[in-house]
Amino acid sequence: MRVALFLTCVNDTLYPDTGRAVVKLLTRLGVDVDFPAAQTCCGQPHYNTGYRRQAEPLARHYSDVFGPGLASGDYDAIITPSGSCAAMVRELYPRMGERARAEGRGDRLATTLAPVIPKTYELTEFLVDVLKVTDVGASYPHKVTYHPTCHGLRSLGLGDRPLQLLRAVKGLELAELPGAQECCGFGGTFAVKNSDVSSAMGADKVRNAESTGADVLCAADNSCLMHIGGTMSRLKVGMRPVHIAEILASTEEEPHV
Amino acid sequence: MSGTFVGMPAFPKAAHDAVRNTTLRANLKHATHTIRDKRARAVAELDDWAALREAGKQIKDHTLRHLDHYLVQLEESVTAAGGTVHWARDADEANRIVTRLVRETGESEVVKVKSMATQEIGLNEHLEAEGIRAYETDLAELIVQLGDDRPSHILVPAIHRNRGEIRDIFAQEMGRWGRPAPEGLTDTPAELAEAARLHLREKFLRAKVGVSGANFMVAETGTLVVVESEGNGRMCLTLPETLISVVGIEKIVPTWQDLEVFLQTLPRSSTAERMNPYTSTWTGTTDGDGPRTFHLVLIDNGRTDTLADEVGRQALRCIRCSACLNVCPVYERAGGHAYGSVYPGPIGAILSPQLRGTASEIDASLPYASSLCGACYEVCPVAIDIPEVLVHLRERVVEGGEVTLRGTKVTLKPAKGHAAERAAMRAARWAFTHPAVLATGQRMASRTRRFHPRTVPGPGRAWTATRDLPQVPAESFRDWWQRTDGGKEGQK
Numbered sequence: 001m002r003v004a005l006f007l008t009c010v011n012d013t014l015y016p017d018t019g020r021a022v023v024k025l026l027t028r029l030g031v032d033v034d035f036p037a038a039q040t041c042c043g044q045p046h047y048n049t050g051y052r053r054q055a056e057p058l059a060r061h062y063s064d065v066f067g068p069g070l071a072s073g074d075y076d077a078i079i080t081p082s083g084s085c086a087a088m089v090r091e092l093y094p095r096m097g098e099r100a101r102a103e104g105r106g107d108r109l110a111t112t113l114a115p116v117i118p119k120t121y122e123l124t125e126f127l128v129d130v131l132k133v134t135d136v137g138a139s140y141p142h143k144v145t146y147h148p149t150c151h152g153l154r155s156l157g158l159g160d161r162p163l164q165l166l167r168a169v170k171g172l173e174l175a176e177l178p179g180a181q182e183c184c185g186f187g188g189t190f191a192v193k194n195s196d197v198s199s200a201m202g203a204d205k206v207r208n209a210e211s212t213g214a215d216v217l218c219a220a221d222n223s224c225l226m227h228i229g230g231t232m233s234r235l236k237v238g239m240r241p242v243h244i245a246e247i248l249a250s251t252e253e254e255p256h257v
Numbered sequence: 258m259s260g261t262f263v264g265m266p267a268f269p270k271a272a273h274d275a276v277r278n279t280t281l282r283a284n285l286k287h288a289t290h291t292i293r294d295k296r297a298r299a300v301a302e303l304d305d306w307a308a309l310r311e312a313g314k315q316i317k318d319h320t321l322r323h324l325d326h327y328l329v330q331l332e333e334s335v336t337a338a339g340g341t342v343h344w345a346r347d348a349d350e351a352n353r354i355v356t357r358l359v360r361e362t363g364e365s366e367v368v369k370v371k372s373m374a375t376q377e378i379g380l381n382e383h384l385e386a387e388g389i390r391a392y393e394t395d396l397a398e399l400i401v402q403l404g405d406d407r408p409s410h411i412l413v414p415a416i417h418r419n420r421g422e423i424r425d426i427f428a429q430e431m432g433r434w435g436r437p438a439p440e441g442l443t444d445t446p447a448e449l450a451e452a453a454r455l456h457l458r459e460k461f462l463r464a465k466v467g468v469s470g471a472n473f474m475v476a477e478t479g480t481l482v483v484v485e486s487e488g489n490g491r492m493c494l495t496l497p498e499t500l501i502s503v504v505g506i507e508k509i510v511p512t513w514q515d516l517e518v519f520l521q522t523l524p525r526s527s528t529a530e531r532m533n534p535y536t537s538t539w540t541g542t543t544d545g546d547g548p549r550t551f552h553l554v555l556i557d558n559g560r561t562d563t564l565a566d567e568v569g570r571q572a573l574r575c576i577r578c579s580a581c582l583n584v585c586p587v588y589e590r591a592g593g594h595a596y597g598s599v600y601p602g603p604i605g606a607i608l609s610p611q612l613r614g615t616a617s618e619i620d621a622s623l624p625y626a627s628s629l630c631g632a633c634y635e636v637c638p639v640a641i642d643i644p645e646v647l648v649h650l651r652e653r654v655v656e657g658g659e660v661t662l663r664g665t666k667v668t669l670k671p672a673k674g675h676a677a678e679r680a681a682m683r684a685a686r687w688a689f690t691h692p693a694v695l696a697t698g699q700r701m702a703s704r705t706r707r708f709h710p711r712t713v714p715g716p717g718r719a720w721t722a723t724r725d726l727p728q729v730p731a732e733s734f735r736d737w738w739q740r741t742d743g744g745k746e747g748q749k
Contacts, residue, residue, distance in 0.1 A: 007734055009689065013699050014727050016734035023744050035738045040689040046682055048629060050651030054686045061690050095645070102567070154631035183586045187628025194269050194626060195719035196276045200590045201628070202724065230724030 001131075002032040004066055006080040006120070008222075009041040015222045021249035021256070022081050022123060025138075028249075029131060034075065039065045044088040049189045052096065056109060059093055063112050070119055077130065078120045081245045083152030083221045086122035091155050093117050122152065123245055124220055128161040134168050139252040141171035145214040146244075147205070147228065149221040150183050162220055162244055169247060175212035179204070186227035202231040210237050220244045262407060265597030267622035272591035281417055281592050288416045289583045295529035296580055296636070302531070303521070312518045314640040317574035320509050321564060327476040327509045328555070334479025338541020340551040348378035351556045355380060355468065355501055356387050358552050362499050364389075364465045370483060370490040371395035372470025373577055374503045374556060376408060376599040377612075380468070391468065392434070392460045394489040396453050403430040409593025409601060411579040412527050417592055420444040431456050457489060467497035467548065471504045472576065473519060474553075477512050480540040481553070484523060484533045491537045500539070500548035506555050507564075507573040519576060522638035526578035559612035565661035568649040572608045574639040579604075581633035581643060587626055596623065603633035607646040614662060615654055621672045624650035655679060699733040706731065 003026065007019045019035075026033050043058030069075040080086050094117060097110025127133055146166060152158040166174055185191065185201025192198075205228055209217045215238070219225050222243055229241035242256075250256035265271060275281055300306050320327055332342045343358075345351035359367060367384070369375065369391050381391040381402070393402040400415035401408050404426040408414030415423070424444040431438045431452070436459050438452045469490065471481040481502055483490050494500060510516060524533040542551050564570050582588045582602030593601035597619040598609040606627060610620040624647050627633075633643040653660065655678070657669040671679070688694045702709075706729040712721040720726070738744070 009695070012734045013702065014729065016730050016732060016737055019734035020737065020744065027744075033743070035735070035743060037735055037739070038692045040692055040695050041685075043689075046686060048648055048651075049678070049682065050624075050648065050653075050655040051679070051682045051686075052648075052652050053656065054682050057686060057690050150628070150630040150632075154635055181632075183628050183630035183632070185586065185628060187630070190625065190628045191724075192717070192719045194272060194587070194628075195722065196269065196273045197587050197590045197626075198628065199723035200276045200282075201586050226727055227724065230720075230726060233725035234723060 001030070001076050002034065002074065003077045003079045003126075004069055004075040005033050005035045006039055006042075006062075006066065006078050006085070007035065008080060008082045008085045010226070011081065011222055014226070015243065018081055018222055018243040018245050021243070021245040022079070024254075025136060025245060025249040026079070028251075029127075029133065029136060031131070033079075034069075036065050036069065042085045042088045044085060044092075045188055047088065047092055047096070052099065056096060056100070059096055059113055060109070062089065063116050066116050066120075067112075070115055075119075077126060078116065079123055079126050080120065081123045081220065081243060082223070083122050083149050083156055083158065084223060086120055086125075087151040087155035089120040090117055122156055122158065122220065124162045124165055125156065125158055127248075128164060134164040136165065136168070136248050138168075138172075138248045138250055139170040140247045140250045140256065142216050143173040143175055143212075143214040144216045144218055144242075144247065145175040145177045145209055145212045146180070147177055147184065147209070147217055147219040147224065148180055149219050149224045152220050153181060158220070165244070165248060166218070170252070172247070175214040177212060177217075178208045184224050184228050186224050188223070191227055198227075199231070202227055203235065206231050206235055206237055206239075209239060214239065216240050216242050216247075218242050218244045218247055262597045262599070265619045267618045268591070268595055268597070268626040269622060271595035271597065271619075272587075272626070275592040275595050276590050278592075280419070282590065284417055284419050285589055285592055288413065289589050292529055293583045296526060296583065299525040299529040299531065303525070309518055309522050310638055310640055313522050313576075313638055314574060316510060316515050316518060317639055318571075320511060321507065321570060321573055324506065324509070324564065327511060328506060330476040331474055331479060331509055334477065335541060335553050336479075338479045339543075340479065340541040340553055343552060343554045345554055345556045345558070347558050348556070351378045351503060351554055351558070352380055352383040354554050355503060356384060356389065358499070358501050359384070359389050359466055362466050362550075366390040366392065366464060367466040367468045367501075368392050368394050368460050368464040368493045368497065369398075370467065370469035370493045371398050371414075371485070372468070372503065373411060373599060374470040374505050375468060377505075378503070378556065378558060380503065392457075392464070394457050394460065394493055395485075396450070396487060396489070399453055399457070400426060403427065403434060407594055408599055410582055411577050411600065411602070411604075412582075413579075417594070420446065420449065423449055427452050435459050461489075461492040461496055464493075464497050466499045466501065467493040469494060469500065469502045471502055471508055472523065473516060474504060474509045475511075475513055475516065476509050478540055480513070480538050482516065483537045484520070485535045485537070486528060486530075486533055488535050491535050494537050494539060495547050497548055499550040499552070501552045501554065503554045503556060506557055506560050523576050523578050526580040526636070526638040559614075561664065562661045563611040566611065569607065569611050569646050571641050572604065572611060572646060574641050575604050575608065576639060578638055580636040580638065584632045584636050585627075586630065586632070587628065591626070596626065598623075603627060603643045603647075604641070607641075607643055607650060610650050614660075615650070615669070615672060621654050624648075624654055696733070696735055700736065702729045703731055703733060703736075
């Protein structure tokens with residue numbers, strides 16, 4: 001199996017470790033990974049802030065970058081370690097196509113985006129649903145609590161897939177997060193536009209995480225982890241935010257640090 | 258605090274104060290978490306919840322699509338049953354109609370059933386200015402009215418108050434409105450309820466005019482329906498000689514059979530009860546039973562404009578259950594007053610800017626009063642995709658576009674104050690469609706990483722006031738990938 005990695009602009013710029021972890025993990029599982037270098041951003045920041053028409057060229061760009069490889073059979077799937085970016089493609093790209101049609105601009109956008117939509121997978125759903133593995137041979141001797149991000153939980157319906165993967169990790173002690181289903185308060189530009197409420201939500205999330213006694217909080221989306229981690233750092237809480245890919249990539253021979 | 262929402266500041270400013278009010282936050286957290294958990298249990302009891310939700314959505318959508326037809330049918334049925342139907346284009350017209358109807362009875366006071374529609378049009382304040390006293394009889398509305406306060410929740414308008422605060426309000430204010438609170442009133446729920454009961458009984462027995470809203474109107478029979486918990490509504494609906502019901506035009510269902518769906522989904526979603534204690538229905542007038550005169554005032558007040566918007570119109574499905582408020586993390590921290598409307602929370606954030614337009618500061622800020630976490634959509638019993646409408650309204654705020662205002666299509670200009678953001682979004686779009694530009698930007702950020710401050714000026718300041726920014730890595734992933742040929746050589 002050969003896949004294209006859509007790392008996302010945030011991970012590419014700020015969290016390259018997550019990208020390296022995805023490559024290491026998928027390679028270990030026998031998957032060939034390619035990184036089409038022309039990739040940039042799925043357009044979520046634009047779309048969610050109300051700049052839908054500005055998001056359209058970015059959606060088309062995504063389709064231009066990943067579509068041809070899917071059509072030629074070079075890739076079987078597009079994998080992204082970000083629940084919210086996967087949700088953007090799978091849930092909102094179809095909506096963008098419909099809106100363009102409703103505005104009398106024809107089917108072109110919908111037709112362009114159609115091939116990439118069903119082939120875009122969030123990392124954990126790809127592992128569980130497509131590769132059909134839950135034990136990825138990882139080892140991570142830490143106490144970990146898991147935050148299911150809103151897009152993973154409610155847009156993609158990841159359910160307990162990430163937990164199935166974590167439970168199979170050697171040495172990992174899983175601590176249940178109180179109020180796990182509540183939003184951490186990031187929400188893209190919400191974190192800036194409504195900073196007070198966003199900060200209060202983040203602080204509550206961190207306090208809940210702290211109460212588990214875990215030393216790592218993990219999630220499948222670095223945007224949420226940036227907000228939670230930034231709050232942990234400011235509140236001087238002795239916990240680390242770690243992307244689930246980095247935990248799953250960690251082995252006894254090559255432990256994640 | 259005054260009784261109206263006129264001139265409210267934008268949501269972030271109002272929320273800034275609310276977030277720092279620890280009593281308010283504790284009251285809200287306790288109340289919303291309790292009812293949220295109860296709702297989840299009540300809903301889980303039904304194995305056909307998903308089907309009920311879909312049915313409710315379909316009935317509402319069908320009715321809204323043929324609203325003209327059902328409104329005419331309703332008017333005919335109500336008239337045939339001995340009632341009189343009045344049409345009000347906006348709040349002013351509705352208030353004038355109700356005032357005239359009350360005047361015609363020769364009375365100068367009315368008792369009220371809890372009603373969002375009369376809150377929406379500011380009926381009490383209007384009647385007060387016209388020399389007519391309106392007494393709220395719902396316990397929570399009474400607390401709000403006595404406290405010269407504003408409602409902060411659809412179902413529990415006084416959710417922001419705790420028992421001690423309610424005791425103080427009763428002890429200090431009841432005497433000015435009628436029967437005073439008993440001496441030595443404590444804050445036990447039973448004593449507070451008894452004080453309210455004695456105070457209200459006087460009003461029920463004296464009033465000649467009742468004013469209500471309605472949860473539903475059945476087009477085929479002209480029947481109005483109110484569901485409630487306390488029984489005060491039934492007192493107002495049956496004891497007075499004249500009953501005036503003020504109802505939004507979207508509250509219609511075609512047939513009695515349609516109620517079957519909503520009488521299951523509404524109580525479970527709102528009070529987390531299998532069935533609400535009191536369901537009152539009335540059809541025109543009946544000799545020797547209930548009010549002798551019945552008026553129905555149908556209000557538009559922005560509803561047909563909302564109906565013209567094909568994405569936003571789903572907000573009109575709302576049955577005012579308030580499940581979205583109770584589950585919303587933003588509502589829980591900001592409280593209901595921050596939304597500057599009688600419709601707070603997620604539904605208020607999409608309903609108010611549609612009913613009122615996005616011209617004011619508060620209305621332009623409401624579509625952003627959400628992290629788009631989606632919990633509201635998940636619990637909505639009529640499947641209103643609130644996040645979808647929020648984003649749609651954000652687009653209206655930042656980019657303008659065509660909307661219907663008072664029945665006329667107009668093109669809105671983008672709201673003020675978004676110019677810098679718009680420029681930034683355009684610049685980002687440009688960079689993101691030119692990968693080489695993105696790569697250059699990443700390299701610059703990496704090279705200057707040692708000079709990045711922990712707190713930053715401009716829009717980023719709001720971020721770094723409470724959170725530390727992540728450190729920019731020495732090398733972006735794409736540069737690592739290129740340098741190592743996808744990790745195959747020169748691995749660090």
